[in-house]
Amino acid sequence: MNETAVTVQGFTKRYGAFTAVDGISLTVRRGEIFGLLGPNGAGKTSTLECLEGIRRGDGGRLDVLGVDPARHPRRLRDLIGVQLQVGGLPADMTPREAMRFFAAYHDVAPRGDLLQRLGLGAKVDTPYRQLSTGQQRRLALALAVAHQPPVVLLDEPTAGLDVESRAELHALMAELRDAGTALILATHDMAEAEKMSDRIAILLRGKIVAEGTPREITAAGAGLTKVSVRTERGLLLAEGYEPPAVVSRAAQDEYAIYFSADPAPTVAALLARLKERDDRLIDLRVERPSLEERFLEITNGGAA
Amino acid sequence: MSAFITHFAFEFRTGLRNSTQLMMNYLFPLGFYVMTGLVMTQVNPGFRETMAPAMVVFVILAATMLGLPGPLVESREAGIYRSFKINGVPAASILSIPALSAVIHALIASTVVALTAAPLFGGRAPTNWLAFAGVTLLAALSCGALGALIGVMASNSRSVVLYSQLVFLPSMLIGGLMMPLTVLPAGVRPISALLPSAHAMQAFQGLAYGEAAAWSPWLAVGVLAAGGLIALALAIYLFNWDSNNATRRGHPLLALLALAPYVASLALVAG
Structure with a gap:
């Protein structure tokens, strides 16, 4: 599954004097979910639209399984599946009609089973305008994957979905990945990106400022681990004890909180201190830095 | 072929179940036909002579000029054509299939008019x-x-109404629908040659009724055929997938080339 599905090399997209994407390079392999993260205006959508063949880039190279999206849009059609944006279908079109319509243009059989699986079984004959936002998103995903494309581009696929639908979509994404599909996931949802993505690129002002696995990206930051301790007598709070490797500390709701550069000696010292002072541990929590914290660190700081 | 049939079937159904399109395809033109049949034939009995072709042209104008362009613009504004492009729907299908659907609806309503106008x-x-x-x-x-x-x-949706009315209203006034071209002032009569309705009426008069027309019915047939072909070619050439995408193949004013056969006929008629 190491075959490269998508190559973006020195890619640039400008709108007049504004450079939306500034010479980025990345590769996406078959059988992986690649998260594309960044604040609004970072260049995610421009990159996706050029990969979809909707827009032309101004420099660099795009390659989807050997096809240049701008030069061979017809050959691209069966290679990619794109989750349509909300409102991207005629208001009077029903899910059943939409499935038949797009399946016919891709020359494949309609996938009624996908509509059932994504919870649209009872809505197959409901006009698109009467579907909820969540139902429209689920329909968009069903249409994107119905022709079993080797590359799938998803833009905020679970925004506005309830917990159950979200889990079903995540299961489907994982299933596609396991079947060898390359998925590019543009999202603002850091928990989703961290959970689903095998690798991630963070875009900021048109440039990639961090790339790697979620673990690599979070580890590359300041990397402070949060250690929260609550004890029976609250001595840690009262004493202002400072264990080793701690960079800063705080107090919140009877918890003494330590931000540690190395949690092992910090926790060991805290437990020893409690035993020494004859206080009893009620709760101890160790939380590694999340992707969201790292993302905020990068986007607020402007560098990796 | 399967894609064409599926696409056409959807557009045809939309022409019936979308309230705006149903209005323009059937309710408005047939309602106007009944009202005109009840009132105009009493006020002006001579109207009976041209009633069938005039109301057929009216039905066609309602479906194609008032019913067809609006949904095309709204779909582009809503980003629906982006979705279509991504999934391989050709520009020619996006334009020709709704146009063909509007034509079929117009032919159905026209048949109703043609068969009931006399009885x-x-x-x-x-x-x-x-x-x-x-x-x-x-x-x-x-x-x-x-x-x-x-x-x-x-x-945008506002300008489409303006452009549609630029064809529809003059067609009603000087296109030979409500009154024959022969009763128009001499200075105005040649201008009617700029309108498809006037050519359609002359073709009906000369070929379907065997009467003298204001100009050659075959000239009218030629102008309608050439105007239609040029308009379709220009529509496909100038088609823009996306309202937000500034890239387009030609300036919208190129659309005026579709008037070329009509302007040429104006020169012939006035000469």
Whole structure:
């Protein structure tokens, strides 16, 4: 599954004097979910639209399984599946009609089973305008994957979905990945990106400022681990004890909180201190830095 | 072929179940036909002579000029064509299939008018039904192409109404629908040659009723055919997938080339 599905090399997209994407390079392999993260205006959508063949880039190279999206849009059609944006279908079109319509243009059989699986079984004959936002998103995903494309581009696929639908979509994404599909996931949802993505690129002002696995990206930051301790007598709070490797500390709701550069000696010292002072541990929590914290660190700081 | 049939079936159904399109395809033109049949034939009995072709042209104009362009613009504004492009729907299908659907609806409503004008309102029946059907089909196809071009060149939902009315209202006033061209002032009569409705009426008069027309019915047939072909070619050439995408193949004013056959006919008629 190491075959490269998508190559973006020195890619640039400008709108007049504004450079939306500034010479980025990345590769996406078959059988992986690649998260594309960044604040609004970072260049995610421009990159996706050029990969979809909707827009032309101004420099660099795009390659989807050997096809240049701008030069061979017809050959691209069966290679990619794109989750349509909300409102991207005629208001009077029903899910059943939409499935038949797009399946016919891709020359494949309609996938009624996908509509059932994504919870649209009872809505197959409901006009698109009467579907909820969540139902429209689920329909968009069903249409994107119905022709079993080797590359799938998803833009905020679970925004506005309830917990159950979200889990079903995540299961489907994982299933596609396991079947060898390359998925590019543009999202603002850091928990989703961290959970689903095998690798991630963070875009900021048109440039990639961090790339790697979620673990690599979070580890590359300041990397402070949060250690929260609550004890029976609250001595840690009262004493202002400072264990080793701690960079800063705080107090919140009877918890003494330590931000540690190395949690092992910090926790060991805290437990020893409690035993020494004859206080009893009620709760101890160790939380590694999340992707969201790292993302905020990068986007607020402007560098990796 | 499967994609074409599926796409056409969807567009045709939309022409019936979408309230706005149902209004323009059937309710408005047939309602106007009944009102006109009840009132105009009493006020002006001479109207019976041209009632059937005039109401057929009216039905065609309602479906193709008022019903067709709006949804094309709205779909582009809503980003629906982006979705279509991503999934391999060709630009020619996006334009020609809704136009063909509008033409079929117009032909159905036209058939209702043609078959009921005589028994219900005493309208004069054509002497050559085959020619009547042929001119109806040609006028519908030509106006369908022109409606598609209006949908392509209009930049938004507001301007599409303006462009549609630029064809529809003059057609009603000086296109030979409510009164024959012969009663128009001499200075205005040649200007009517700029309108597809006037050419359709002359073709009906000369070929389906065997009467003298204001100008050659074959000239009218040629202008309708050439105007339709040029309009369709321009619509496909100027088609823009996306309202937000500034890239387009030609300036919208190129659409005025579709008027070339009509302007040429104006020169011939005035000369």
